[in-house]
Amino acid sequence: MCSLCGTLGAAAHWSEGGGDRTQVGARRDVLRERHRRVALLNRVLRSYTLSVDEWEETAYILHGPSGQAILCNDLTAVFAEVARLRGGVALDPLDSTLLERL
Template identity: 40%
Template structure:
């Protein structure tokens, strides 16, 4: 599927902040949803940085995951983040690794 089709066809995922009654989210205004999305990207980038990967927003509907050399993949939701990150990095990794968590704690 091309990137544009993926973006246009994406349904809301539970990891995204939305403004609908009965949906888990504290964000009701568009500005709050954008801020929450940016916060999630910042947090993911703290972990991804250890593997020389970066995550960015793509039109508020998807994410761009990139390597330090510029190889990039569009992912629809944060649920696709870790498998795609492993694929781009060319190695398995665990975002809950004790060494990684200790490093993140020291940097905080």
């Protein structure tokens, strides 16, 4: 559990791979990948006036169009919150409009 915010540590999300975080080098790789994930995610989200930041290697902060900041544990939570901010409409990677924007 995080002593600051009381968040319970969950098992790593499947998308985070299987790196051993106890190894210094591996931990650096995990962090690098998390920042790269954020960069890629922001390329998808930017046309929806949304953005994401990495938070302490444990979570992501989703920024909404009216200044909301939502703590999300993993990618699944990020996309669930994105859908909530869009009135229940999930971002659909099969949507041709989204693909054209990319």
